Amino acid sequence: MAFLIAQRAYIKLFLITKVEQQRGYGYQMLDQLKEEFKPFGYVPPQSEVYRALHELVQEGVLYRTKQLKGVDPSVDFQEIVLYQFTDDGYEKAKRYKKQVKADLDRCIGLLQKAATDNYA
Amino acid sequence: MAFLIAQRAYIKLFLITKVEQQRGYGYQMLDQLKEEFKPFGYVPPQSEVYRALHELVQEGVLYRTKQLKGVDPSVDFQEIVLYQFTDDGYEKAKRYKKQVKADLDRCIGLLQKAATDNYA
DNA sequence: TGATGAACAATGTGTTCATTA
DNA sequence: TAATGAACACATTGTTCATCA
Numbered sequence: 269m270a271f272l273i274a275q276r277a278y279i280k281l282f283l284i285t286k287v288e289q290q291r292g293y294g295y296q297m298l299d300q301l302k303e304e305f306k307p308f309g310y311v312p313p314q315s316e317v318y319r320a321l322h323e324l325v326q327e328g329v330l331y332r333t334k335q336l337k338g339v340d341p342s343v344d345f346q347e348i349v350l351y352q353f354t355d356d357g358y359e360k361a362k363r364y365k366k367q368v369k370a371d372l373d374r375c376i377g378l379l380q381k382a383a384t385d386n387y388a
Numbered sequence: 389m390a391f392l393i394a395q396r397a398y399i400k401l402f403l404i405t406k407v408e409q410q411r412g413y414g415y416q417m418l419d420q421l422k423e424e425f426k427p428f429g430y431v432p433p434q435s436e437v438y439r440a441l442h443e444l445v446q447e448g449v450l451y452r453t454k455q456l457k458g459v460d461p462s463v464d465f466q467e468i469v470l471y472q473f474t475d476d477g478y479e480k481a482k483r484y485k486k487q488v489k490a491d492l493d494r495c496i497g498l499l500q501k502a503a504t505d506n507y508a
Numbered sequence: 509t510g511a512t513g514a515a516c517a518a519t520g521t522g523t524t525c526a527t528t529a
Numbered sequence: 530t531a532a533t534g535a536a537c538a539c540a541t542t543g544t545t546c547a548t549c550a
Contacts (some may be wrong), residue, residue, distance in 0.1 A: 269429055269540085271398070272495075274520070275391040278502060295532050308498055309389055318534065331424045331517065337531085345529055346531065365506060372503050375392075378428055379496050382398060385424075386405045387489060391521085394541070415511050433543065437530050438513065456550095457510085466510065515546075525536075 272375050273368070279312060281368050283351075284361045287330060291352040294321055321351060329357040330331040331363070392495050393488070399432055399440040401488050403471075404481045407450060411472040412439055441471060449477040492502070 277330040279301070286297050298317045305312060324330045330351045353361065399421070406417050418437045425432060444450045448469045458464025473481065 269431075271395040271430065271522075272392045273499075278391070278474070278498075281502055281506050293532080294534095298532095305498075309494060310391065310498060311389075314532095315522070319521090322534090336542070339438065347529075369503070369507060372499055374429060376499050376503070378398075378425075378430060378501060379393075379492055381428065382401055382530090383489070383492050383496070385525095386401050386485060396541075414513095434511095435513090435543070436541095439542095442513090466550070468511065481520095493511080511549085513547085516544085518541105518543075520539105520541080522539075523537085525534105527534085528532080 272378070273371050275312075275316055276320055276323070276372070277368055279316055280324060281365060283317070283320055283324065284329070284365060285378050287351055287353060288358075288361075292384050293348040294318055295348070309373065324351075328354055329360045330354065331357070392498070393491050395432075395436055396440055396443070397488055397491070400437055400444060401485060403440055403444065404449070404485060407471055407473060408478075408481075411421075411470050413468040414438055415468070445481070447480065448474055449480045450474065451477070459503050 282301060282304075283297060284293055286300065294317060298312065298314060301312045301317065321330065325332060331354045333350045333352070334347055335350050337348045402421060402424075403417060406412055406420065408463060414437060418432065418434060420491045421437065423433045441450065451474045453472070454467055455470050456464070457466040457468045
Protein backbone atom coordinates (compact mmCIF):
# COMPACT_ATOMS: atom_id res chain seq x y z
CA MET A 269 0.00 0.00 0.00
CA ALA A 270 1.33 3.38 -0.97
CA PHE A 271 1.65 6.23 1.48
CA LEU A 272 -0.89 8.65 0.04
CA ILE A 273 -3.21 8.44 -2.93
CA ALA A 274 -1.56 9.12 -6.27
CA GLN A 275 -2.33 12.21 -8.22
CA ARG A 276 -3.42 10.05 -11.14
CA ALA A 277 -6.10 8.27 -9.12
CA TYR A 278 -7.24 11.56 -7.65
CA ILE A 279 -7.70 13.11 -11.06
CA LYS A 280 -9.41 10.03 -12.46
CA LEU A 281 -12.00 10.36 -9.74
CA PHE A 282 -12.89 13.89 -10.79
CA LEU A 283 -12.89 12.99 -14.47
CA ILE A 284 -15.34 10.17 -13.86
CA THR A 285 -17.64 12.52 -12.06
CA LYS A 286 -17.41 15.00 -14.91
CA VAL A 287 -18.35 12.34 -17.44
CA GLU A 288 -21.23 11.28 -15.21
CA GLN A 289 -22.55 14.82 -15.39
CA GLN A 290 -21.93 15.32 -19.07
CA ARG A 291 -19.58 13.83 -21.62
CA GLY A 292 -16.73 16.14 -22.36
CA TYR A 293 -13.28 16.44 -23.84
CA GLY A 294 -9.88 16.67 -22.29
CA TYR A 295 -8.91 20.28 -22.62
CA GLN A 296 -12.30 21.37 -21.40
CA MET A 297 -12.21 19.20 -18.31
CA LEU A 298 -8.67 20.33 -17.66
CA ASP A 299 -9.82 23.93 -17.69
CA GLN A 300 -12.66 23.18 -15.33
CA LEU A 301 -10.34 21.40 -12.93
CA LYS A 302 -7.86 24.24 -13.00
CA GLU A 303 -10.64 26.59 -12.07
CA GLU A 304 -12.01 24.34 -9.34
CA PHE A 305 -8.65 23.88 -7.70
CA LYS A 306 -7.51 27.45 -7.90
CA PRO A 307 -8.56 28.18 -4.30
CA PHE A 308 -6.47 25.22 -3.16
CA GLY A 309 -3.32 26.36 -4.85
CA TYR A 310 -3.25 23.21 -6.90
CA VAL A 311 -2.83 23.28 -10.65
CA PRO A 312 -3.56 19.91 -12.22
CA PRO A 313 -1.01 19.42 -14.99
CA GLN A 314 -2.15 18.79 -18.56
CA SER A 315 -0.11 15.65 -18.85
CA GLU A 316 -1.75 14.04 -15.85
CA VAL A 317 -5.24 14.78 -17.08
CA TYR A 318 -4.56 13.25 -20.47
CA ARG A 319 -2.79 10.30 -18.93
CA ALA A 320 -5.72 9.75 -16.60
CA LEU A 321 -8.16 9.78 -19.51
CA HIS A 322 -6.04 7.33 -21.46
CA GLU A 323 -5.92 5.00 -18.49
CA LEU A 324 -9.67 5.10 -18.09
CA VAL A 325 -9.96 4.08 -21.74
CA GLN A 326 -7.41 1.31 -21.27
CA GLU A 327 -9.42 0.02 -18.35
CA GLY A 328 -12.58 -0.05 -20.41
CA VAL A 329 -14.37 2.58 -18.39
CA LEU A 330 -14.57 5.26 -21.08
CA TYR A 331 -14.51 5.26 -24.85
CA ARG A 332 -13.52 7.95 -27.26
CA THR A 333 -15.30 9.55 -30.14
CA LYS A 334 -13.69 12.15 -32.29
CA GLN A 335 -15.75 15.09 -33.32
CA LEU A 336 -15.36 18.51 -34.85
CA LYS A 337 -15.69 21.19 -32.25
CA GLY A 338 -17.56 23.91 -34.10
CA VAL A 339 -20.72 23.78 -36.11
CA ASP A 340 -19.35 24.95 -39.44
CA PRO A 341 -16.37 22.85 -40.58
CA SER A 342 -15.30 25.55 -43.01
CA VAL A 343 -14.75 27.92 -40.13
CA ASP A 344 -13.78 25.71 -37.23
CA PHE A 345 -12.13 22.42 -38.04
CA GLN A 346 -10.66 21.80 -34.63
CA GLU A 347 -11.05 18.15 -33.77
CA ILE A 348 -11.82 17.17 -30.19
CA VAL A 349 -11.97 13.81 -28.44
CA LEU A 350 -15.16 13.21 -26.53
CA TYR A 351 -15.22 10.77 -23.62
CA GLN A 352 -18.20 8.83 -22.37
CA PHE A 353 -18.94 5.61 -20.52
CA THR A 354 -18.70 2.25 -22.22
CA ASP A 355 -21.55 -0.24 -21.76
CA ASP A 356 -20.24 -1.48 -18.46
CA GLY A 357 -18.16 1.61 -17.85
CA TYR A 358 -20.57 3.15 -15.43
CA GLU A 359 -20.50 0.05 -13.28
CA LYS A 360 -16.76 -0.16 -13.44
CA ALA A 361 -16.50 3.49 -12.52
CA LYS A 362 -18.79 2.93 -9.57
CA ARG A 363 -16.54 0.21 -8.24
CA TYR A 364 -13.47 2.30 -8.82
CA LYS A 365 -14.95 5.22 -6.94
CA LYS A 366 -15.85 3.01 -4.02
CA GLN A 367 -12.32 1.79 -3.80
CA VAL A 368 -10.89 5.29 -4.04
CA LYS A 369 -13.24 6.47 -1.31
CA ALA A 370 -11.74 3.99 1.10
CA ASP A 371 -8.28 5.20 0.22
CA LEU A 372 -9.31 8.83 0.56
CA ASP A 373 -10.62 8.20 4.04
CA ARG A 374 -7.44 6.40 4.96
CA CYS A 375 -5.37 9.33 3.71
CA ILE A 376 -7.44 11.91 5.52
CA GLY A 377 -6.95 9.85 8.65
CA LEU A 378 -3.20 9.84 8.20
CA LEU A 379 -3.03 13.57 7.65
CA GLN A 380 -5.30 14.34 10.55
CA LYS A 381 -3.22 12.14 12.76
CA ALA A 382 -0.21 14.24 11.82
CA ALA A 383 -2.13 17.40 12.59
CA THR A 384 -3.19 16.24 16.04
CA ASP A 385 -0.08 14.36 17.13
CA ASN A 386 2.50 16.97 16.22
CA TYR A 387 0.86 20.20 17.23
CA ALA A 388 0.12 21.13 20.80
CA MET B 389 3.73 23.21 -5.48
CA ALA B 390 3.47 19.47 -5.30
CA PHE B 391 0.13 17.68 -5.25
CA LEU B 392 0.27 16.13 -1.79
CA ILE B 393 2.83 16.26 0.97
CA ALA B 394 5.77 13.93 0.49
CA GLN B 395 6.27 10.92 2.67
CA ARG B 396 9.67 12.24 3.68
CA ALA B 397 8.27 15.49 5.05
CA TYR B 398 5.50 13.61 6.79
CA ILE B 399 7.95 11.34 8.56
CA LYS B 400 10.28 14.19 9.46
CA LEU B 401 7.42 15.82 11.26
CA PHE B 402 6.88 12.81 13.50
CA LEU B 403 10.59 12.37 14.09
CA ILE B 404 10.91 15.95 15.26
CA THR B 405 8.09 15.44 17.71
CA LYS B 406 9.73 12.29 18.99
CA VAL B 407 13.00 14.10 19.60
CA GLU B 408 11.08 16.87 21.34
CA GLN B 409 9.71 14.32 23.74
CA GLN B 410 12.93 12.43 24.24
CA ARG B 411 16.08 11.94 22.25
CA GLY B 412 16.12 8.58 20.56
CA TYR B 413 17.73 6.48 17.90
CA GLY B 414 16.56 5.45 14.48
CA TYR B 415 15.55 1.87 14.85
CA GLN B 416 13.65 2.67 18.01
CA MET B 417 11.70 5.51 16.46
CA LEU B 418 11.02 3.37 13.44
CA ASP B 419 9.50 0.72 15.67
CA GLN B 420 7.36 3.25 17.45
CA LEU B 421 6.12 4.66 14.17
CA LYS B 422 5.29 1.22 12.85
CA GLU B 423 3.24 0.61 15.94
CA GLU B 424 1.49 3.98 15.79
CA PHE B 425 0.52 3.58 12.18
CA LYS B 426 -0.59 0.00 12.33
CA PRO B 427 -4.27 0.97 12.65
CA PHE B 428 -3.92 3.07 9.51
CA GLY B 429 -2.52 0.29 7.39
CA TYR B 430 0.61 2.29 6.79
CA VAL B 431 4.04 0.82 7.36
CA PRO B 432 6.73 3.50 7.30
CA PRO B 433 9.73 1.99 5.50
CA GLN B 434 13.11 1.82 7.21
CA SER B 435 14.84 3.59 4.38
CA GLU B 436 12.58 6.61 4.61
CA VAL B 437 13.04 6.97 8.33
CA TYR B 438 16.80 6.88 8.05
CA ARG B 439 16.77 9.22 5.10
CA ALA B 440 14.55 11.62 7.01
CA LEU B 441 16.93 11.61 9.97
CA HIS B 442 19.90 12.21 7.71
CA GLU B 443 18.14 15.13 6.11
CA LEU B 444 17.36 16.67 9.46
CA VAL B 445 21.04 16.45 10.28
CA GLN B 446 21.97 17.96 6.94
CA GLU B 447 19.62 20.83 7.62
CA GLY B 448 21.21 21.48 10.99
CA VAL B 449 18.15 20.57 13.01
CA LEU B 450 19.52 17.47 14.70
CA TYR B 451 22.94 16.21 15.56
CA ARG B 452 24.17 12.71 16.14
CA THR B 453 25.99 11.10 19.01
CA LYS B 454 27.09 7.52 18.92
CA GLN B 455 26.65 5.48 22.03
CA LEU B 456 26.73 1.89 23.19
CA LYS B 457 23.25 0.60 23.72
CA GLY B 458 23.62 -1.60 26.79
CA VAL B 459 25.17 -0.90 30.15
CA ASP B 460 27.84 -3.56 30.10
CA PRO B 461 30.04 -3.34 26.99
CA SER B 462 31.29 -6.86 27.50
CA VAL B 463 27.77 -8.17 27.07
CA ASP B 464 26.12 -5.70 24.72
CA PHE B 465 28.38 -3.77 22.38
CA GLN B 466 25.65 -2.70 19.97
CA GLU B 467 26.30 0.86 18.86
CA ILE B 468 23.38 3.19 18.36
CA VAL B 469 23.08 6.69 16.95
CA LEU B 470 21.25 9.11 19.20
CA TYR B 471 19.57 12.18 17.74
CA GLN B 472 18.91 15.42 19.53
CA PHE B 473 18.41 19.08 18.69
CA THR B 474 21.31 21.32 17.79
CA ASP B 475 21.59 24.71 19.44
CA ASP B 476 19.22 26.36 17.03
CA GLY B 477 17.65 23.08 16.01
CA TYR B 478 14.59 23.50 18.13
CA GLU B 479 13.86 26.87 16.53
CA LYS B 480 14.46 25.50 13.07
CA ALA B 481 12.19 22.58 13.80
CA LYS B 482 9.50 24.92 14.99
CA ARG B 483 9.62 26.82 11.72
CA TYR B 484 9.61 23.62 9.74
CA LYS B 485 6.58 22.32 11.59
CA LYS B 486 4.71 25.53 11.00
CA GLN B 487 5.35 25.26 7.32
CA VAL B 488 4.32 21.61 7.22
CA LYS B 489 1.14 22.42 9.10
CA ALA B 490 0.06 24.75 6.33
CA ASP B 491 0.73 22.06 3.77
CA LEU B 492 -1.12 19.45 5.83
CA ASP B 493 -4.19 21.65 5.97
CA ARG B 494 -3.99 22.26 2.26
CA CYS B 495 -3.80 18.51 1.62
CA ILE B 496 -6.68 17.70 3.93
CA GLY B 497 -8.67 20.30 2.05
CA LEU B 498 -7.89 18.70 -1.27
CA LEU B 499 -8.84 15.23 -0.07
CA GLN B 500 -12.02 16.42 1.56
CA LYS B 501 -12.96 18.22 -1.62
CA ALA B 502 -12.62 14.92 -3.43
CA ALA B 503 -14.77 13.21 -0.84
CA THR B 504 -17.56 15.76 -1.07
CA ASP B 505 -17.49 16.50 -4.80
CA ASN B 506 -17.45 12.95 -6.07
CA TYR B 507 -19.83 11.16 -3.76
CA ALA B 508 -23.51 11.85 -3.62
C1' DT C 509 19.16 -10.16 15.44
C1' DG C 510 19.31 -5.28 16.21
C1' DA C 511 21.00 -1.40 14.10
C1' DT C 512 22.67 1.62 10.42
C1' DG C 513 23.31 2.72 5.95
C1' DA C 514 23.98 2.56 0.90
C1' DA C 515 22.98 0.82 -3.88
C1' DC C 516 20.02 -0.08 -7.12
C1' DA C 517 15.56 -0.38 -9.51
C1' DA C 518 11.02 1.11 -10.37
C1' DT C 519 7.56 4.40 -10.47
C1' DG C 520 5.22 8.68 -10.78
C1' DT C 521 5.28 13.10 -12.07
C1' DG C 522 6.96 17.70 -14.27
C1' DT C 523 8.70 19.83 -18.35
C1' DT C 524 9.32 20.25 -22.82
C1' DC C 525 8.46 19.31 -27.47
C1' DA C 526 5.64 17.97 -31.77
C1' DT C 527 1.53 18.14 -34.40
C1' DT C 528 -2.61 19.98 -36.06
C1' DA C 529 -7.19 19.30 -41.46
C1' DT D 530 -4.24 29.68 -29.61
C1' DA D 531 -6.98 25.45 -28.65
C1' DA D 532 -6.32 20.69 -28.47
C1' DT D 533 -4.04 16.23 -28.15
C1' DG D 534 -0.33 13.57 -27.29
C1' DA D 535 4.41 11.80 -26.70
C1' DA D 536 9.33 12.11 -25.17
C1' DC D 537 12.38 12.93 -21.97
C1' DA D 538 14.25 14.08 -17.59
C1' DC D 539 13.96 14.16 -12.73
C1' DA D 540 12.68 13.18 -8.02
C1' DT D 541 10.76 10.21 -4.72
C1' DT D 542 10.18 6.04 -3.19
C1' DG D 543 10.55 0.66 -2.62
C1' DT D 544 13.59 -3.24 -2.53
C1' DT D 545 17.58 -5.31 -1.89
C1' DC D 546 22.13 -5.74 -0.26
C1' DA D 547 26.29 -4.83 3.02
C1' DT D 548 28.19 -4.31 7.33
C1' DC D 549 29.02 -4.57 12.14
C1' DA D 550 30.02 -5.37 16.96
